[in-house]
Amino acid sequence: MSPPKDRPLIIFLGAGKPPIGSWHQRIKMLHKGFSDAQYRFIHLVPYFAPTYASLKISPPYIHYCLKPVKKRKRNIFTLLKSIWGTVKAAVYIYKAKNVAFIIIPGLNFLQGFAGLMAAKLKNVRVYAEIADEYAFLNTEQKRSAIDRLAKYNQLAYEKFILKKVSKIFVFTSYIENKYKKMFPHKNNIIRTTPSLIDLKTYDALINENIKDIAQPNISLLDSDKLKFVYAGACNRTNGLFFFLDAAAKAKHQHGHDFLIFFFMAYGNVDKVVRYCETKKLTENVFFFEPVPFRFIPAIYSKADILVLPEHGNIIANAGFPGKTSELLASGKAILATNFSDLKYYLKNTDNAMIAEVGDSETYLKNLLKLLTDDSLRKQIGIKGRQTALQYFNCADGIKNYL
Secondary structure, three states: OOOOOOOOOOEEEEEOOOOOOHHHHHHHHHHHHHHOOOOEEEEEEEEEEOOHHHHHOOOOOOOEOOOOOOOOOOOOOHHHHHHHHHHHHHHHHOOOOEEEEEEEEEOOOHHHHHHHHHHHHOHHHEEEHHHHOOOOOOOOOOHHHHHHHHHHHHHHHHHHHHHHOEEEEEOOOOHHHHHHHHHOOOOEEEEEOOOOHHHHHHHHHHOOOOOHOOOOOOOHHOOEEEEEEEEEEOOOOOHHHHHHHHHHHHHHHOOOOOEEEEEEEEEHHHHHHHHHHOOOOOOOOOOOOOHHHHHHHHHHHHOOEEEOOOOOOOOOOOOOOHHHHHHHHHEEEEEEEEOOHHHOOOEEEEEEEEEOOOOOOHHHHHHHHHHHOOOHHHHHHHHHHHHHHHOOOOHOOOOOOO
């Protein structure tokens, strides 16, 4: 049942992806937290729904301003569509009743300007939420016209929008320090919980029957062999390759036998399949199509080790991995590399096995320890669960906003 219409409304204005993956999970948790706190919540997407299928399965609190487009291409019409969608979003905000405040995630100048103007007309507050920055902002590498536009879009947002918002919520110490230097006289820059979870709901989903996934080899999750699991995007294959390099050495040089399960939401899966072939891991690795989130806790409960792949130096100091809360809540051992602010939450041999970015030797040692030490895996899982409760509980994560 949706909250009564007389409750204050919180509008989250930002682009959206299909209702899968860690980004949608964050939106879902914001909706849960604000609803429990007696607010209404709308994720207002000033763009088109990715597909008609995703539109049908999107929850009612997601509102797309434009209809899906078949065979989308990234060109000048993409920009024009974005402008039109943003105009429609601004009109939606202006017409909305009893708005408490607006949250604008990301670094999109057009969305920020539209949100500010609509909020000014309604006399409501606007908060910015910054997860990371444009990846190529400080590089000299040649980029397309769209990439250059994205770069200057961020610069314009930082120069003209951020100084006008009521509060700036940031995910990491890197972004926090950057904006404190940029706005030395402002005291409205606040670290917020980057990854949220409702532990009660998560625990209930552990009992989902994985046989309902109805994909080949799913029953192997009940195997007695040690099992690695990764569920998420496949858009940065370098991190998965880094893991597979270590797994191949564990098998061919150290004689370990194990199974690896990849539940890929989207990305270049074929590239990872071919890499497994080159590493002679075909018999060990199993790939699955995207599954609804309700199955993820049950899948994690079958694993012995959960993989949080390396993302490399490009975002090592910026974006925070959204799946961290789910991995910790699972009570399973986590194999990770340090990027963003992971070490603020993950402590090596305590609640995770975490190596520095690119340190393949330490990463392999950590992998081997998890394969051979059952008590270490259990200890890490117990401490990980405690960390999820301490830092990532959804009810606590929304308090800064309220």
